Amino acid sequence: MATSSTDATATIGMTGLAVMGRNLARNIANHGHTIAVHNRTTARTTALVEEFGDEPTEHGGAFVATESLEEFVAAIRRPRAIIIMVKAGEPTDAVIEELVPLLDEGDIVVDAGNAHFTDTLRRQQALESQGLHFVGMGVSGGEEGALKGPSIMVGGSEHAFEVLEPVVMSITAQVDGTPCAAHVGPDGAGHFVKMVHNGIEYADMQLIAESYDLLRSVAGLEPAEIADVFDEWNAGDLESFLIEMTADVLRHTDAATGKPFVDVVRDAAEQKGTGRWTVQSALDLGVPITGIAEATFARSLSGHTAQRAAAQKMFSTTTEDQRVEVDRDTFVDQVRAALYAAKVVAYAQGFDQIAAGSEEHGWEVDLGETATIWRGGCIIRAQFLDRIKEAYASEPDLTTLLTTPYFVDAVKDGVDAWREVVATGARAGVPTPAISSSLAYFDGLRRTRLPAALIQGLRDNFGAHTYERTDREGTFHTTWAGDRTEKEM
Ligand SMILES: NC(=O)C1=CN([C@@H]2O[C@H](COP(=O)(O)OP(=O)(O)OC[C@H]3O[C@@H](n4cnc5c(N)ncnc54)[C@H](OP(=O)(O)O)[C@@H]3O)[C@@H](O)[C@H]2O)C=CC1
Ligand SMILES: O=C(CO)[C@H](O)[C@H](O)COP(=O)(O)O
Numbered sequence: 145m146a147t148s149s150t151d152a153t154a155t156i157g158m159t160g161l162a163v164m165g166r167n168l169a170r171n172i173a174n175h176g177h178t179i180a181v182h183n184r185t186t187a188r189t190t191a192l193v194e195e196f197g198d199e200p201t202e203h204g205g206a207f208v209a210t211e212s213l214e215e216f217v218a219a220i221r222r223p224r225a226i227i228i229m230v231k232a233g234e235p236t237d238a239v240i241e242e243l244v245p246l247l248d249e250g251d252i253v254v255d256a257g258n259a260h261f262t263d264t265l266r267r268q269q270a271l272e273s274q275g276l277h278f279v280g281m282g283v284s285g286g287e288e289g290a291l292k293g294p295s296i297m298v299g300g301s302e303h304a305f306e307v308l309e310p311v312v313m314s315i316t317a318q319v320d321g322t323p324c325a326a327h328v329g330p331d332g333a334g335h336f337v338k339m340v341h342n343g344i345e346y347a348d349m350q351l352i353a354e355s356y357d358l359l360r361s362v363a364g365l366e367p368a369e370i371a372d373v374f375d376e377w378n379a380g381d382l383e384s385f386l387i388e389m390t391a392d393v394l395r396h397t398d399a400a401t402g403k404p405f406v407d408v409v410r411d412a413a414e415q416k417g418t419g420r421w422t423v424q425s426a427l428d429l430g431v432p433i434t435g436i437a438e439a440t441f442a443r444s445l446s447g448h449t450a451q452r453a454a455a456q457k458m459f460s461t462t463t464e465d466q467r468v469e470v471d472r473d474t475f476v477d478q479v480r481a482a483l484y485a486a487k488v489v490a491y492a493q494g495f496d497q498i499a500a501g502s503e504e505h506g507w508e509v510d511l512g513e514t515a516t517i518w519r520g521g522c523i524i525r526a527q528f529l530d531r532i533k534e535a536y537a538s539e540p541d542l543t544t545l546l547t548t549p550y551f552v553d554a555v556k557d558g559v560d561a562w563r564e565v566v567a568t569g570a571r572a573g574v575p576t577p578a579i580s581s582s583l584a585y586f587d588g589l590r591r592t593r594l595p596a597a598l599i600q601g602l603r604d605n606f607g608a609h610t611y612e613r614t615d616r617e618g619t620f621h622t623t624w625a626g627d628r629t630e631k632e633m
Contacts, residue, residue: 154180154208154219156311157226159239160257161188164283165229167290168256168315173200173207175314180208182216184230184239213242223250225308227281232257232417240267249275252304256281258418261332261339261425261501264299268331277304280331282338284522285317293317295522296325297341297514299334299507317521324520329507336425336501337514340494343422343436345386345523346415347490350439350578352390355483358565361466361574363475367404371395377480381554382487384526413443422497429500434585435490438577466572475568481558482565486582488554491532492545493585512536546589555586 157180158169165183169192172179183189193209200206210216220226224247228239236255243253253276255264264280271278277300285294296316298305305312305327316325328337359365359373371394378387396405419440426433445452495511502509515532518524535548545551566583569576588594603609605624610633613620619633 152219152221153206154178155221155225156180157182157216157220157224159183159213159216159226159228159243160230161192162229163287164256164290165227166192167287168227168229168283168294169207170196170199171291171293171315172311173205174203175311176200176204177311177314178206178208180210180216180219182210182213186211214246217243217246222248223252223307224248225252225254225311227254227256229256229283232259233263236263237267240271244271244274244276247276250277252277252279252300252307254279254281254300254304254308255335256283258282258338258342258416259335260417260421261299261336264332264335268300277301278331279304279308280333280335281308281312282334282341284338284341284518284524286523289317289521289523293324293521295341295517295520295525297334297337297517298325298327299329299332299336300327301330302327316517317525319516319520322516322519324517324522326510326513326517328514328517329502329509331507332505333502333507333509336505336507337498337509339418339421339425340498340501341518341522341524342418343426343433343440343497344490344494346419346422346439346443347435347494347578348384348386348487348524350442351435351483351486351490351582352386353442354569354576354579355479356390356394357574358479358569358576359476361463362468362568362572363470363472364467365472365476367394367406373476377483380480381528382480382484382526384528385523386526412447412449414447415440415443419443425501426497429497429504431493431497431500432585433490433493433497434581435486435493435578438581439490442575442577461573466574468568468572470568475565478561478565478568481561482579482583485555485558485562485586486579487528488546488551489582489585490578491528492551495532495545510536510540511542512540544589546586559586 155177158165159182161181161183169179169181181189181192189209193207197207208219210219228236230236230239236257236259253271259280268278279300282297283294293316296312312325313323316323328334356370359370371391374387374391394406398405398408401408423437423440498509512533515529515536519529531550532545535542535545562583566576566580600611604611604621608621610619610621620630621633622628622630
């Protein structure tokens, strides 16, 4: 077995060996590194080494299995680099609290879980004051990505990144010879970028789910037929991990009932928090990420069982109610165009949020590099990210992705279909919150005049909140309750 005694032989350590930690540890060991492994419940450590202990030896790596945190820390060469891969939130704080007294000045603690970036800022300050380095490292790719090559978003000091770089670059995914990992910025930058990645993941999945619902409910396609449609889409501009996986899930049959798998799963989507955090942060930053927000609220709505049951009783619909006379092939193509255009909007909004967060915190996140490292390894990996990478390469200070030539053409080509799909969904009573809110966002951006002028008038009327004029500088108030003269404030 590729284990050794607990002298300081390991170049790195991993505590937290559940789904992600165990595969990330295997990935590290399989790339020739000796890694000390630890888990609160020792059974996970034992299982990892029993099952995969021989795997790293082929590559020159090894696991050093440890039971206690003391033993774990002692097994790692100084200055130590320790990755924590446990449940986000209080469990991460609990591990840090136990770990820190065992460490020495200059050691590097890496939180690779899905931490909230404000927790990362807090932890970084606390550990720095104790002479330790703290790195918030976003990792995406799920169970398989962790093993075969995830996308990695590192936030921390230059020094900490330099120490971690050989391991990080050896285990990450590669696209066209370019690693899907980068030092995205200091302190909370890595977890912020990972949070927005997950927000986009929510939007991507909601857009896919709405497209499936339209094809099934409006056009009457069966899940296996929709799987074929997604396979076709995956051969074009929409090529991505999630589109490919959608075909796989839709084609799957439940062994117990013989029904399509998608028909036996309870229709309430869960969430661990990263989508909600993305929306909360966007509200604080004032960035309209409508696609991500609608996707997050759609998950909440799906779980509101009591309200859904009450509404179903009062306003019931039948399968027939939702059928609209459409030409099947035309509709499939319209839904594809709507999905693509709405996806462009969701990504444009996500990148806007990263730009705003980076500005707010002084992180200097490189948006082109962000697109580059999301091209492989992560859940939102997609051919389309090449276009985003190119857009930022030709114009690093781009105001919005929507105005780059490639996306302008895509949106112009698809906009009629997009409107038709939203209108058809509305007529049929099939909800399309993400597809339709993206269209509203697009229309909102391109309008010369928005009704926001009326809102300003109302605010000034009821609360003397003042307004600006289109024809001259200054701040004004109309004496609505008096003689209606206008005063310059
Ligand atoms: N699953 C995924 O696809 C992805 C997950 N992530 C993030 O990676 C991290 C790990 O995720 P995942 O592998 O799914 O595992 P979980 O989020 O389910 O966490 C389980 C791990 O946390 C440990 N743990 C929980 N509470 C404590 C505690 N108080 N003290 C010490 N250890 C504790 C568990 O130890 P024990 O065995 O003793 O219970 C176990 O090792 C999370 O932050 C998650 O958000 C990131 C990307 C993708
Ligand atoms: O981080 C991830 C991938 O990058 C996880 O898959 C993500 O946390 C899943 O989130 P949720 O449970 O909220 O759908």
